[in-house]
Amino acid sequence: MAGALDNIRIVLVGTLYTGNVGSACRAMANMGIRHLTLAAPNLQNGWDEAEKFAVHATDILKNRVETATFEEAVADCVAVVGTTARGGLYRQHVKPPRECAAELLKLAADGPVAIVFGREDKGLTNEEIAQCTHLLRIPVDEGYTSINLAQAVLIACYELFTAAGTYVPPHEKASPAPQAQKMQLMKNWAEMLEKIGFCESVQRDHFMQGFHRVFSRGVYTKDDAALLLGVARQAIWTASHTS
Amino acid sequence: MAGALDNIRIVLVGTLYTGNVGSACRAMANMGIRHLTLAAPNLQNGWDEAEKFAVHATDILKNRVETATFEEAVADCVAVVGTTARGGLYRQHVKPPRECAAELLKLAADGPVAIVFGREDKGLTNEEIAQCTHLLRIPVDEGYTSINLAQAVLIACYELFTAAGTYVPPHEKASPAPQAQKMQLMKNWAEMLEKIGFCESVQRDHFMQGFHRVFSRGVYTKDDAALLLGVARQAIWTASHTS
Numbered sequence: 001m002a003g004a005l006d007n008i009r010i011v012l013v014g015t016l017y018t019g020n021v022g023s024a025c026r027a028m029a030n031m032g033i034r035h036l037t038l039a040a041p042n043l044q045n046g047w048d049e050a051e052k053f054a055v056h057a058t059d060i061l062k063n064r065v066e067t068a069t070f071e072e073a074v075a076d077c078v079a080v081v082g083t084t085a086r087g088g089l090y091r092q093h094v095k096p097p098r099e100c101a102a103e104l105l106k107l108a109a110d111g112p113v114a115i116v117f118g119r120e121d122k123g124l125t126n127e128e129i130a131q132c133t134h135l136l137r138i139p140v141d142e143g144y145t146s147i148n149l150a151q152a153v154l155i156a157c158y159e160l161f162t163a164a165g166t167y168v169p170p171h172e173k174a175s176p177a178p179q180a181q182k183m184q185l186m187k188n189w190a191e192m193l194e195k196i197g198f199c200e201s202v203q204r205d206h207f208m209q210g211f212h213r214v215f216s217r218g219v220y221t222k223d224d225a226a227l228l229l230g231v232a233r234q235a236i237w238t239a240s241h242t243s
Numbered sequence: 244m245a246g247a248l249d250n251i252r253i254v255l256v257g258t259l260y261t262g263n264v265g266s267a268c269r270a271m272a273n274m275g276i277r278h279l280t281l282a283a284p285n286l287q288n289g290w291d292e293a294e295k296f297a298v299h300a301t302d303i304l305k306n307r308v309e310t311a312t313f314e315e316a317v318a319d320c321v322a323v324v325g326t327t328a329r330g331g332l333y334r335q336h337v338k339p340p341r342e343c344a345a346e347l348l349k350l351a352a353d354g355p356v357a358i359v360f361g362r363e364d365k366g367l368t369n370e371e372i373a374q375c376t377h378l379l380r381i382p383v384d385e386g387y388t389s390i391n392l393a394q395a396v397l398i399a400c401y402e403l404f405t406a407a408g409t410y411v412p413p414h415e416k417a418s419p420a421p422q423a424q425k426m427q428l429m430k431n432w433a434e435m436l437e438k439i440g441f442c443e444s445v446q447r448d449h450f451m452q453g454f455h456r457v458f459s460r461g462v463y464t465k466d467d468a469a470l471l472l473g474v475a476r477q478a479i480w481t482a483s484h485t486s
Contacts, residue, residue, distance in 0.1 A: 027394055032384035057387060092415050098405070099412075139401075139410040141275035144300060151270055151397050158382075158398060162341070167382040169342075172335050 005164050007108035009035045010153060011073045013128065014042045014119040022053030022061060023150030024117075029057035031157035032166070035112075037065040039073035042119070053150075070116075070128050078111035079104060082124050082132035083152060085145050091129060094137040097156050101163035104134070115156050120149050174221035181225045186212060188232035195239040248407050250351035252278040253396060254316045256371065257285045257362040265296030265304060266393030267360075272300035274400035275409070278355075279307040282316035285362070296393075313359075313371050321354035322347060325367050325375035326395060328388050334372060337380040340399050344406035347377070358399050363392050417464035424468045429455060431475035438482040 010028055015021055015038060025036065054061045067073040074080045081104060084091050107113050116132065118124035129135065138155050140147055147155075161167065190208055193199060199207055219225050253271055258264055258281060268279060297304045310316040317323045324347060327334050350356050359375065361367035372378065381398050383390055390398075404410065433451055436442060442450055462468050 023391065023394075026387075026391055029387035030383045030390050030394070032386065055391075056389065087413060092413055094413055096410075096412050137412065139405055139412070140273045141404065141410075143275065144269075144272035146299065147273050148266065148269055148298075151266075151273070151394065154394050154397060155401060158401075161384065162382055167339075167384075169339050169380065169382070170330060170335055170337055 004105040004108040005032050005160065005166075006034070007112050008033050008104075008157075008160055009037055009073075009077065009112050009114045010157070011037045011039055011070075011114045011116045012041070012149070012153075013039045013070050013073075013116060013124060014122075015117075015149065016042055016044050016120045017149075018043055018045050018047055018050035019053050020120065020149040021064075022050035022055075022057075023148075024153040025050070025054040025057040025060040027150055027154035028060055028157055031154070031161035032164070033157045033160065034060055034063075035065075036060055036063070037067060037073045037114075039067050039070045039116075041066060070131070074114040074116065074131070076112055077114040079107045079113045079134055080132045081113065081115045081134040081136055082129050083115065083117050083136045083138070083156065084123055084129060085137065085140070085147065086123060088126075091135060091137075094135040096139050097136050097159040098163075100134060100136065101159045105160060105163055115153075115160075117149060117152055117156075172221055174223040176220060177222045177225040181222060181229075182215070182219060185215065185219065185225050185229050185232070188229055188236075192232040192235045192239075195236045197239075247348040247351040248275050248403065248409075249277070250355050251276045251347075251400075251403055252280055252316075252320065252355050252357045253400070254280045254282055254313075254357045254359045255284070255392070255396075256282045256313050256316075256359060256367060257365075258392065259285055259287050259363045260392075261286055261288050261290055261293035262296050263363065263392040264307075265293035265298075266391075267396040268293075268297040268300040268303040270393055270397035271303055271400055274397070274404035275407075276400045276403065277303055277306075279303055280316045280357075281307055281309045282313045282359075283311060284309060313374070317357045317359065317374070319355055320357040322350045322356045322377055323375045324356065324358045324377040324379055325372050326358065326360050326379045326381070326399065327366055327372060328380065328383070328390065329366060331369075334378060334380075337378040339382050340379050340402040341406075343377060343379065344402045348403060348406055358396075358403075360392060360395055360399075415464050417466040419463060420465045420468040424465060424472075425458070425462065428458065428462065428468050428472050428475070431472055431479075435475040435478045435482075438479045440482075 010033060050061055051058055084094060104113055138147060138152055189211055190204060193204055193207060253276060293304055294301055327337060347356055381390060381395055432454055433447060436447055436450060
């Protein structure tokens with residue numbers, strides 16, 4: 001689904017502040033989404049602020065498309081996804097972005113999909129909402145529902161990027177410890193407890209249950225097990241050379 | 244799990260810019276997380292910028308705790324969750340926030356859980372990472388991995404807020420249309436097509452399959468069905484009164 005991300009278009013309608021445009025560019029770059037359209041921008045300040053907030057995502061800023069109207073910005077799109085924080089009669093079928101991310105990527109395999117964000121102060125108008133094929137609402141706390149424009153762009157892009165499944169989280173280079181190594185670890189620690197005089201023999205099994213609990217949570221890789229086996233080996237050696 | 248969110252503490256270490264602190268406050272407010280600690284802040288500009296970006300979340304800003312060291316900021320925490328964009332030997336066991344959000348909320352039921360974010364330019368040091376009980380990495384595109392501090396705070400808080408399950412997405416007020424109403428709709432449309440002379444009788448079933456396809460995708464609520472039933476009724480009435 002990586003190719004589908006290339007068909008996602010972020011459309012900002014009537015945006016007031018270039019800083020938000022720049023921050024949106026950076027958020028898009030973080031999430032592998034590169035097409036930005038400003039529809040009927042209403043910018044109140046200069047582009048230097050946009051460049052400052054875009055940081056190294058200035059290519060997205062430079063390659064932006066500007067259109068005079070909302071309609072032009074989405075005319076070729078196979079889906080037009082409005083974002084809205086407000087409720088109201090024609091906004092009841094909004095969905096959280098996570099719920100429709102997979103469907104939107106599927107549509108994006110066939111053509112451009114616009115994710116549309118309204119004005120900082122007023123959002124999208126009812127007329128614009130009426131032209132959307134899908135509506136998104138970002139889940140927010142009821143106590144503070146006003147989300148910054150670039151932050152809203154980030155969440156939408158993050159959900160699409162995550163749903164695209166291209167990100168592979170890093171994993172441990174050391175392979176998981178096999179059971180036999182774990183049992184060897186328990187055996188050597190039992191021997192060590194005796195040799196270093198940690199406890200009476202009769203108490204040993206009791207304490208070993210405690211160590212087993214800790215190790216079963218914490219010893220995952222061969223390296224983890226080897227580290228703790230080394231402690232037992234060295235403590236046994238030291239105990240045998242002191243008197 | 245709503246109460247657990249109240250035990251989440253956002254810890255910003257060595258932060259340079261107050262604008263990021265303000266934006267982080269707003270992001271936290273959006274996600275129902277209200278405790279902010281600045282550990283060893285290294286602020287390069289004045290608080291007016293923080294207030295500007297916090298917008299209406301200035302209470303979080305005002306109630307922030309400042310500590311001289313990282314250790315003080317997390318001393319009472321039952322889990323210390325470092326965030327890191329960098330790889331490296333002791334950072335291999337990082338997880339995406341979505342993967343560990345539920346576990347962190349569970350821990351937060353028992354005591355404060357710190358989500359720790361490093362400096363804008365250098366992140367967390369190896370010494371700080373070594374004190375963390377968990378490590379997070381936000382999934383980002385390999386082509387542009389540097390995420391803004393407040394944006395990183397937003398994603399972490401968003402995943403915790405979403406996992407807490409307190410957000411209930413809005414739903415249609417009209418109840419879903421029952422099958423009998425949908426079938427009535429098909430029957431009335433079939434009659435209408437004939438009455439308005441839309442097509443020859445022999446083609447009617449063919450066209451009805453097309454309408455069925457559209458309606459099965461689009462007619463969901465009783466209101467949807469009633470709307471289209473109304474069209475058929477009116478067209479039939481009009482057809483019977485013209486000649």
